Amino acid sequence: MIKRMYDWTLSMAGHPRALWVLAFVAFIESSFFPIPPDLLLIPLILAAPTRAFWIASISVVASVAGGAFGYIIGAFAFETLGQPILTSFSNAESVAEFNDKFNSYGLWAVLVAGVTPFPFKVITIMSGWTGMPFGVFIVSAIAARALRFFAVATLLYYFGPPIRDFIERRLGLVFTLLVIVLIAGFFAFRFI
Known part of the structure; x- marks a missing residue:
């Protein structure tokens, strides 16, 4: 089933409404879909490099909106929707254990998952479930997704297909x- 979703997502890069499909995939990937929007983002930017940053912007907006939807799933429908989504990625025990640690580093x-x-999607749902302040969630999701999608757009814009x-x-x-280097630097600075 994952292979079919992957193939479908990849095939949409040539669709006349590929930007709408990209927005849709970026939205659902942030809340429940297992295939990342990069599969569409990369070929769309390669096909129109002058629109690289516009395409990245669409990805950021749709992904953050999908993240907000994932947050809502976690906050208001965890038992019925959120938990089944999370347990499809890991077992229920690790979800509960992760919840305890999540509140300290939400x-x-x-930022890291973005x-x-x-x-x-695991982080968006967990953010709602654990009650992370919505404003903090949105600001950190925007920063993370913008860094990710604009890094891809910048690399493709300047270096192209290679x-x-x-x-x-x-x-x-x-x-x-x-992220590991930044975290290590933070802890080194904090304790030295």
């Missing part, structure tokens, strides 16, 4: 390493 969790390959392989295979790792 803002950072949103730029790394970690499923953003950078595509790097983005698809290694950009998530680069963001993850950057």
